[in-house]
Every structure is written in structure tokens, then in C-alpha cells.
Amino acid sequence: MFTPHNRRRAALGVASAAMLTLSLAACGEKESTDQPGAGPSVTAAADSALAAKVPDAIKADGVIKVGTDSTYAPAEFLEADGKTVTGFDVELFNAVAQKLGLKAEYESAPFDAILPGVDSGKYEIGVSSFTINAERLKSVNMVSYFSAGTQWATKKGNPAGVDLENACGKKIAVQTGTVQVDDITARSKKCTDAGKPAVKIDQYQAQSDATAAVVSGKDDAMLADSPVGAYAVKQSNGQLELVGDIYESAPYGYAVKKDQQAFAEVLKEAVQAVITDGTYKAALQKWGVEGGAVTTAELNPSV
Template sequence: MDVLKRLIPVGAIALALAAGGCGGGGEPSGTPTGAAPSVSVNPTLAAMVPDAIKSDGKILVGTDATYAPNEFLAEDGSTVIGFDIDLFKAVAQTLGLQVEVQPATFGDIIPGVQSGKYEVGVSSFTVNPERKKQSQMVTYFNAGTQWAVKAGNPAGIDPNNPCGKRIAVQRDTVQAEDIAKRSEACVAAGKPAVVVSPYPGQDQVANSVVTGKDDAMLADSPITAYAVKQSNGQLEVIGDVYDAAPYGYVVNNDQAQLAQALQAAVNELIQNGTYAKILEQWGVQAGAVPSSQINP
């Protein structure tokens, strides 16, 4: 999510403008608690990689780097970091590959995978029926939706009755679909529609609530938790996490062999303990899954 190269550097998030966070549970920390675990190549799994990718030794991924702590820009303003990035690098290393990350707008990643611009989309994609039609999705994490408001909830937000309120959300996410349906329900009940504020980046979503432009936000649960933590008390969560669903790596429909290789690598990391170590380093272990699936 590199639309405006982030409104602020990650290290300055807490000053007045909160950064985004992602689903999964636990209380994510801003940076990992140690170096990423070393990963060895598994020759059997590496043999599963399609020759076209194996030949150049790297895999090109599209990532929206505004979704901390999953994928976001480091303080240098160019390096993409996050639990999603560390985990996928471990997946790639298991397969004997290096990762080349290309920042992209979230809504452009799946079309980019379909066109061949990216070989994999790695950007906290929630698995849903529409995306499964567009691509193969290799699961690796579980997250739900969580709301946040300005501290003290001055606008009196009730997630179950947001009618007439100004709600911030990132475009092209499952939360954008969620709030649209809630607004339709408001109108059907004879109440004012939700005033939806769609933003290209998750950092802008949180910023809009901190500054009072919008009354509330909703995002993946780890993202919201991170935004609240980084806001230095300016934001608070409200309501429970709901609609938990898996994240998936996005792979083109004609790349079944690649999807199977990624699935096998995720399962290898789960079995050897590397997966748990990476999630724990980022404080998102509550979103761990027991195994990876393709288009569950």
C-alpha cells in the first residue's frame, strides 16, 4: 500500500498520526523482537518450483506497504518490512529463492498477478469467494475485523449501528465491503446512510480518525491493534473482533505448481517451528494456523 509513500515515517507514527495495523489478535509490536530465524533450503520442496522461476532464483511479489505490522516501510522510507514479509522470505528461502518486493497499490495487486507483473501477491489478502475466482490463494494466517475510535469515543460509535457516522476504511478491502453492507442496512431501516470515507492506504485511514476527520475506522484486527498501540492513547478499540478468515498468498490461476510449492513450504515452516517464531517476534501469534490450504 505505497500510494503516498506513507504520510509519515513509521518511527513518527505516534506523534499525531497513527499508522495502520492488521488482523490476527495479540498485541503486535512495532518491530520484531529479534532477527528473523535462519532458514535452510529443502531440496525436495525446491524441486517443486516452476522452472521459469527457479531459473532466475528469485520470486517477484507485489505488496501494499501501508499495512503495519504486516507490511510497511521501515524508517529509511524504502525497505518493506513486517511479519508478512519475514514469513514470505522464509517461505521463499525454503524453496531456494530470493524475494524481490515491489510496492503497489492494494487494488492493483491481484490484476498485477493475473497479468504477470507479479508472480505472487503478498499483502494480507483475506480469502473470500470473489478472490478465489480471480486467483489461487495459499493460506498462512487468520485474521478478523476490528473497529477503533478516538479515545473516549466522543462520536458515540456503535459498530452495530454506524448509521449517519463518518467511517474510514481502505479501498478494495473486505472492510470496504462490510461497511457498504452496513450502510445499505441503515437505509433499509429508514436511517441515515453511513458516510464512508475510502482511502488508498491504511495509514491514511488511522490518521483520519486521530485528526477527527472521521469518527471511526475498521480494519483487520492486527492492523487495528497496531494502530491503537502506536497512537499513544489517541485511539481505542471498540467492539469485538468478528468475521475471522484466513489470509492467502495470491497466485495466478494457471500457476498450480507454484501454489503447491508455496503451500508445502508454509507447512514445512509450521512443522519445524520457524513459522511460530516469526509470528511471535511480531506479536501476531494469535493468528497462527495449523496448516496451509489452497482456496479453502
């Protein structure tokens, strides 16, 4: 069974990149080459030994079909054409696929539809900032490749006076189907248990909409994955700021079917190979998210 809280998503989405860029366009700031993600794509050389280990059913057409929720900048989001998926998750997995002699082909989908799609065979892998946790490991194999926590963001200056430890009565935005929903729901219960007003939780299907709600003032704050929140703040032209520290860090993982153990094993080797050859570091640095780098890829790590 796939439960929605299996993914730790956080702050800005892709549509966000597009949508937030539109909402902030009045500031007149232009995209520049020093922005996260600017510059040529990072690529990796194929490893014939690893490519030989890829199951025939997957490598037969030379393509690996990827399910992703492209509303989660800077991890995975849509370029200005509204079709091309980009982001650090995408660039990094492209390199992993290249190491295996494959080309990644992305299909955008609602977050909560991706793992069922992997299980049914619609997708050969899920790449969408999935947090590895015990519940998910019951249903899929997961290969770790990054680490992220949760962080909050508010309007610049925190005009609503949001306190992470006492958000009672505040309007808080989160993306549906994320661990942040569980987080803020638990905080709201503490409020009501103490006789204080509940947190008004606004859930959005796309993280971009949650971010836009804070920018517009509809909501007082949002909580999301640390790299996503930081990217949202950077892209806001001074309209947003981070509040509090990053907490509850956990690994992201690629998800493949539970019965595809051999593929999961070679996938782990491919991730380790891009870490070793420096491609991994280059991809993360390009997007400004090297703070979440890991040194070792693991298959179904204990969490």
C-alpha cells in the same frame, strides 16, 4: 475479473507506520526493542527437496518477484528509508521463500493492481494480506497461511459514541478496495432502510491515511483487519482504542497465477514446512500477531 472487495484489509498501514509515527511524535515516545518487529530477522533453512519442485521459470534467477501494498502495518509497510518493505507478512514470506531456495524481491503497488499484476506475469506472487474468498479463487490459486477478522477502532474514550450496530450518521474511515468497504456500506444501508441517517463513509487509498483521519478527529472511527487495528492502537500512544470484538475471521492467502498449479502445490508445502519447524511461530510472535496462527496450510480452501 478482479474485484476490489477480495481483500480483507484492516486498520493501520505502513505508510502508517511512518505517517502515524510522525503524527504521534509529539508524544515523545521512542522506539524500543520490545516493540513489534524489533530484533533480528527470522530465517529458515532451505529444503532441497522442495526447492527441486519449484518450476524452472520461477527458480531460474533465484528470485521470486512479489507484489505488495506496503501501507498496511504490521503486515506490510515501509521502513524509515521509505523503500524497504517490512512487516510480519514480509518476514514470514521471506522464510517461505528461503525454504524454497529463493530470495523474495518486493515491489510496492496499489492493492487493487496486485492481482492483475500476478495474472499478467508482472509479479510471480501476491503477498499483501489477501483474504481468501470464492470470488478470488475463480481467478488465482491461493495458499492459506494466517487468519484475521475485522475490528473497529476509535479515538480513546470513543468520544463520538460509535456503536458498531448503529453507526448511522457517523463518519467512518476505511481503506479503498477492502472487504471493510462492503461491510460499512451494508451497515449504512440498514440505517437508511430504517429511516436513519446514512453512515458517512470516507475511503482512503492508504490505510495509514484512514488511521490518521481517526487520530486527527476527522473521522469518528475506522474498521480494518484485526491485526492491523490492534497494531494501530498500540502505536498510537494511547490516542486510539479498539471497539467491539473481532468478527468474520477468514484466512489470508498467497496468490499465484491460476495456471501455476505446480508452483501453488510446492508453495503450500513450504508454508507447512515453516509451520512444522517453528519458524512460522517465531515470526508471528516477533510481531505480536500469533493470535492469527494456523496449524495447516491449504491450497484453495473452501470458504
